[in-house]
Amino acid sequence: MIGSGFIARAHSNAFHQVGRFFEIPYTLDLKVVCGRNQPKLQAFASQWGWAETVADWREVIDRKDVDVIDIAVPNALHAPITMAAAKAGKMIFCEKPLAISLTEARAMAGAVKDLPNLVWFNYRRVPAVAFARQMITEGKLGKVYHYRSYYFNQSGVDPAKGHTWRYRAGEAGSGAIGDLLSHSIDMATYLNSDITELSAMKHTFVPGREVDDAVSAMVRFGNGSLGTFEASRFGVGRRNGIGFEIYAEKGSLAFDLEDMNRLRFYDATEPANLQAYRNILVTGPDHPYWANFWKPAHLIGYEHSFIATLGDFLENLAGGEPFHPNFQDAVQIQGVLEAVEASANTKTWIRLKSK
Amino acid sequence: MIGSGFIARAHSNAFHQVGRFFEIPYTLDLKVVCGRNQPKLQAFASQWGWAETVADWREVIDRKDVDVIDIAVPNALHAPITMAAAKAGKMIFCEKPLAISLTEARAMAGAVKDLPNLVWFNYRRVPAVAFARQMITEGKLGKVYHYRSYYFNQSGVDPAKGHTWRYRAGEAGSGAIGDLLSHSIDMATYLNSDITELSAMKHTFVPGREVDDAVSAMVRFGNGSLGTFEASRFGVGRRNGIGFEIYAEKGSLAFDLEDMNRLRFYDATEPANLQAYRNILVTGPDHPYWANFWKPAHLIGYEHSFIATLGDFLENLAGGEPFHPNFQDAVQIQGVLEAVEASANTKTWIRLKSK
Amino acid sequence: MIGSGFIARAHSNAFHQVGRFFEIPYTLDLKVVCGRNQPKLQAFASQWGWAETVADWREVIDRKDVDVIDIAVPNALHAPITMAAAKAGKMIFCEKPLAISLTEARAMAGAVKDLPNLVWFNYRRVPAVAFARQMITEGKLGKVYHYRSYYFNQSGVDPAKGHTWRYRAGEAGSGAIGDLLSHSIDMATYLNSDITELSAMKHTFVPGREVDDAVSAMVRFGNGSLGTFEASRFGVGRRNGIGFEIYAEKGSLAFDLEDMNRLRFYDATEPANLQAYRNILVTGPDHPYWANFWKPAHLIGYEHSFIATLGDFLENLAGGEPFHPNFQDAVQIQGVLEAVEASANTKTWIRLKSK
């Protein structure tokens, strides 16, 4: 694993826990973790069970006893590490957003196309989100009219955070767009449809800050539905508030990650006097991933979305079916992000090509 | 109308509004209102459209041009006014609790038995409560296991309120028991079943206060279900929080008056992965009383429960069918309240006779 | 009153009820109501207490004993009735949207500028909305970052409704834009700031329908905040779902009309471990309008927003201060609606002039 920050903790946890909850035909050895600050890295390795530490990520890639490279570092490093790891024939897991430009993303996807690969858009595997997808696929909603997406946190307000790499254009590429909107676009593409055109607006509230603090977009989807997106680091009161609302012919769905074990569903096919939003606790034996975890209503948390992502990847690895979301999927997302930037910069509508 | 306090406002409003929302074959003339404080009474009459005012309730009863006596005064006066009004052959509406003792209540019910009469247990006619009753009657819940009832407000905490008649035993009879629990018992009897035995506890938090501040009871109902009741004037944070939760074979229901346009329903007969509490906005054309009021989701409020009570009474008056809840129904409730007092005083279980 | 449909019921109710809840130095006589279908109009007049009925609105305006003209008819008639009523020197109340074009709206505002006038953007007077305004004015939020607005109902889905005037361009002018978005723009202007530029999108889901079913917009406000608006008649599951979310420096506010007695508030100035969304039941003696209505937590409904609008108007009439929202305020809203149409048609950003 390259990286030892917050998200590297979540990945490490998944590596340890996946075998407890998923039936995987592998044993995972946490060989080596790479980071810049050696004392902190030592502590990290000790806490999270990594056998060795190194300072240079190239050393990890050179190791013959390493099969998987997990990239959990600032965005600008995703491409060089991926290119090197792909050359070395490793399986590659990469944090989102995949890259800091569409060009870069395409090159990365090309490089890994014959290697098993995964991009950590982990929220797809929150059971409630996976169940939303299942309901949509089963036709429970019918034709979709509106897809509303939001992702609010308040990280941009905190002066302390303003000094991290996430606020430097060279390392992060963008602000709320790459950090937050990328998740929202992935979720929308997964649940609804490809985006065919969009108009966007972005804004930086803090003078001198290099990246965007907030972004909004109006879109049209390939399935004829309309969409709105908001992502902001100035959503005071929200801390990890990604959510969606879908209004469709046969009903509606709504989800919010700050209440991640639940999915709101309105069934418009029921008798009129019983129609209502129901708040499904997506923790039953018939719900996605639940057989893997605990008993009904014995809730799971943030970390389990990483475990489920890894579980699916490893359970299906031998079968050879491509895993999703992979680098190729992330290229499409990067294309939308780039169109968002372009639209915001030019104040015009932008059309997107279909896959 | 005898009385000009808060509840007399709610009654007056209903007298004016009933004809707007219900098709009643009568015109209501608000002839005369009676109260003690004449300047305040004048203002009240002017604001609420009463033609005349008097100081002595006996004058109202003596009037030949008055067909209905509405009693909205402290509990201890319900009996003497009822007895006189019954003697004069008036229709009688009475605030709850009907009386300050079961003996008194029985005498009152006897006196009015050949006269149209009504007791203002208005919460039965909140559309969401009436819809709960309809669902239960239609068999949507099946056998009931648990009926949980509560009524919390924080009125007892306010020192200013401690000087009103509601805190004097002679006028109020009891505290939370008559004021709050009476509504809860009426609702339980209406929605679930008669109470067959109970164990109760009461408490007065304020030293020297003449009436109970809080009461709890465990009960068994005639239909085999178990019940718990809580009513308190020390429910800090709640202001008119009467509610119920029903757990039954085929599902559950829950209601809270502070969210009075909604009913929570869990349908345990649905596919397992869709089972959930749904929050029904009981404001649709197929819901009780809604055709009388506004469009769906155009909410109604507290006052409408009085309007609906009066509407039902007047729509059915010519038909001759007894209205519910009437004085006889209130006798049964008074019997439960008296058993609650007795149980709390003796620390024993008390059996109640069936109707 | 010109009109006898649903909204005319709400107005009539307000005329009767305003004196019960507000101290107004006038007696309101409901003289004459005008409508096309005479049998229905007779029933309406009887139910809602109108003394006379007429078929031609010009007759109402010609009457010397009429001081106020209330316009509750399809949008295209607002202008001719206003112009005639203004000429006759009447006070004028008009339903929203004020007009079907900005040109028309300006002419109307010019005509009534020396007459007391009111536009029924009634949701400003929902106590929770008025309290939001008070909090903002008092500085409880500080600098605003995001203003998110939505108005969803499902009226467009119902084939029966598609035959009403609201779906005919000649009578309605627009669809969701005039019907729903107009309320949202009024509320945003009232609570936040003027809109300075916008990009919009509109859509008609039903082939052949003359008006828009849904509209979205991204905006920048004069106070530096960003906004998003959605209004749709295809919000399946929502029936009168207008709401807002405000994210600001010192906290956040959120409101939804389907839960109209509550306001959600996040106070970011509190100790970190107590910061949370609180759900204020805006029904206390210190809340706007509550002293006029019932006791705390004794909820009010849809109709009370009309009563409060009329109450404010009448209480302040003698003072001579202009009432808000008036025709001039509605001109500004009409300007935004026209910019929304223009932006959606041209797929460009549109700048708005300040007042």
Added chain:
Amino acid sequence: MIGSGFIARAHSNAFHQVGRFFEIPYTLDLKVVCGRNQPKLQAFASQWGWAETVADWREVIDRKDVDVIDIAVPNALHAPITMAAAKAGKMIFCEKPLAISLTEARAMAGAVKDLPNLVWFNYRRVPAVAFARQMITEGKLGKVYHYRSYYFNQSGVDPAKGHTWRYRAGEAGSGAIGDLLSHSIDMATYLNSDITELSAMKHTFVPGREVDDAVSAMVRFGNGSLGTFEASRFGVGRRNGIGFEIYAEKGSLAFDLEDMNRLRFYDATEPANLQAYRNILVTGPDHPYWANFWKPAHLIGYEHSFIATLGDFLENLAGGEPFHPNFQDAVQIQGVLEAVEASANTKTWIRLKSK
């Protein structure tokens, strides 16, 4: 570890995870797990990382290389295993309820009194519950008036579950009382005060079932507050619904495990117009245990309550301070449970001695 059922999974997980989230000066080796069904036990050991398996729990106790015995088997076995393990001088962790009688519990507590010991009343360590305790200890609530407790699941309804040990009196001792109410009593004692007297009712809905399906109690606490308890396996719609509501002088608190990352708080010391229930997401750096887990609003789940329990135990082990809840604490809880049974059997109020 003795046991390999559902709860043994939760314990195993905690043994693996505690070192990731807590700074403990020990390495935990999962030496040996004991169970009856050997093929299932093998699979369990493999999945949950136990080095060895045995069929007879006495073998585990006899092992010199085992320092801790964790008891995760049916209730009737808690005592014999505890007595043997205590004799062997092991540290002992025991599932709740501690025993099937007070006599047994006392003997067990006596036997372990000089050994580090822990009873798995894990819900005390849900961050929101621990934060409730902190707020109460800091005086944020003042004098408590009401403590309302409930624990509903629907396990009793499922015919399949009726054949497990939990429904056999010999193995379980009781039904809802030991299984559910024990947690509620622990939480009440932890958050509020000792129970001084109680009146209880129990019921078995399924004919022929050996244990109680539901239990209710009214209590008085040592701090002068009143309490009600309900616990039922017939709470259709609820699956792990333990919760409390506390009404007190300065405010109120409410919690429900099905929404375990949140605590509802009403602060009655605030300005009246801002008083409201706030829904605290107890996931911030200033909240109990949160520094151990993820970032704010990155939720945790059921399993983390076991990890936190173990973390506290191990962090404090060297210090020598007794851990709570321990066997002695569990004796007190067992005393309440026994009083509940006695009261229900005799239909009388029962007084409890103070600690």
